[in-house]
Amino acid sequence: MEIRFHIPDFMRHFKLNLTLVDYMNKYPEKFRDNVKIGSVYGAFPNMTWNGGRYFRGKCDSRILKEIVNQFNKRGIPCRFTLTNPVLTPQHLSDALCNAVLKAVNNGLNEAIVCSPLLEDYIRDKFPGIPITSSTCKQIEDFDELCAELEKDYSLVVLDYNFNNNFDVLEKLPHKEKAELLINPCCDPHCKRRGEHYRSIGRSQIALTEHMMKKTDASYTPEPFECACMMRNLYQTVNSPLHISPVDIYEKYVPMGFCNFKIEGRSVPDVNILENYVYYMVKPELKDEVRLELLTLLTKNIKYFS
16 A cells, blocks of 8 residues: 655655655665655645645746646646635635646646635536645534535545544545644644634635735734744644554554645645654664765755746
């Protein structure tokens, strides 16, 4: 069985992720058996439909297309985090979001959705794009989760509060469609989580509206303080939500789970690299691989012509 890791972020961690993929292809013997990169998820700056992490910046259309092409030509899908939970019908016509989906609609790239409104729109306008059900839905009811796994989704990202609930996990249907978020930084059953997603969504929409005014004034996103988002890997390993590498290979995979998500779109490359080494590299080779990847990252590798 292939063990697929879904990793962040095709733009913010672009060089790190391509370096990892090429290194894995060159030295597969240094990684745990049957490990592969299932997708790289994320969004481009200023996409109104983006959710989960606020993202603003600049990037021209040529660069956007080439980023996707670099992963696609290696056989890796880009999964767009279109999980803004506060969208209304007027946002469906967003020019940038529609142009991006049109450009990447090749049967390989995917969309992660939260809003039923946006899901229906994508299924209608871009039927060739596989759709993943987002963990942002916060489905914590067992029967509701089972129903979600029966729907026409390529994957369903489980609410992380199920992570180590083996009584529930064992009973789930379609385990091959379930994706587990293995390194969550949040506290269990966080009461602010839903409002945090909505705050990010409102800020992403407000950013688009601000940019349309073509003003020189800067835009400041809606404030929302959360210390959890700054935690690194080793500050989360003792959380009841954490899934260890040993458990992945000795518990979850034998149960039938094969899709595992590593979060970290907005944290530094070095933190994400440590997650990659921790979860995918053979334990006895961690130091060697970490050093070799860090060395490669210092080199001027040319990806764009």
